[in-house]
Amino acid sequence: MTLLFFLFGFLLSTTISNVAAKDFCIADLKGGLTPGGYPCKSLQSVTVDDFVFSNFTVGTPNQLKMSFTPAFVEQLSALNGLGFSLARVELEEGGVVPIHTHVDATEVTIPTGGNFTIGFISSDNVVYMKTISEGNIFVIPKGLLHFGLNVGKGKHSAIYVFSSEHRSLQVVDLALFGSNLDSNIVAKTTFLDIEQIKKLKTLFKGSG
Numbered sequence: 001m002t003l004l005f006f007l008f009g010f011l012l013s014t015t016i017s018n019v020a021a022k023d024f025c026i027a028d029l030k031g032g033l034t035p036g037g038y039p040c041k042s043l044q045s046v047t048v049d050d051f052v053f054s055n056f057t058v059g060t061p062n063q064l065k066m067s068f069t070p071a072f073v074e075q076l077s078a079l080n081g082l083g084f085s086l087a088r089v090e091l092e093e094g095g096v097v098p099i100h101t102h103v104d105a106t107e108v109t110i111p112t113g114g115n116f117t118i119g120f121i122s123s124d125n126v127v128y129m130k131t132i133s134e135g136n137i138f139v140i141p142k143g144l145l146h147f148g149l150n151v152g153k154g155k156h157s158a159i160y161v162f163s164s165e166h167r168s169l170q171v172v173d174l175a176l177f178g179s180n181l182d183s184n185i186v187a188k189t190t191f192l193d194i195e196q197i198k199k200l201k202t203l204f205k206g207s208g
Helices: 002-021 172-177 183-190 194-203
Strands: 066-071 085-091 096-101 107-113 116-121 127-132 138-140 145-150 156-162
Touching: 085 096, 096 172, 107 116, 116 138, 172 183, 172 194, 183 194
Parallel strands: none
Antiparallel strands: 066 085, 085 156, 096 145, 107 138, 107 156, 116 127, 116 145
């Protein structure tokens, strides 16, 4: 048992030393994503451009009147191993962010323009919701369902920060109506009208 603790302590101290010995780990995107992130590029191949993302601009609005520009590790390889990433979002007037979740990331919303109603639903089904604007910050705990709506005149814009360099995403509407889950099962499990489900399946390009 003493030997086991010694080996564990040695491996832990070695890991900490290796991490501390490196100032950064620029992602080698060709190496493939693992649970621990991407492998590091060799220091000889690192340049200042690895620390810069130059396309953090407003994107093209989708059918929800929302544009989303990610700055994840795939766009900014210097984020590898740092445990956070960013995104730039802009909502046209009347635009919405549908109910969704990130099982692996807390989300921080920092509005930069417009009025935005944002909220999340806790695991005991309590809704925490508030209309925010520039000067506010809103925190959404990891894994909880959340949503947003542009409730002001004109556009809403915001910077999002996630506690993962490549956060996951599951949108409830896409899971139900953008998949091949049989419409009868959706009807039975959601109590929605079958005709409405078929309309939504057409909208979200689902089948079944």
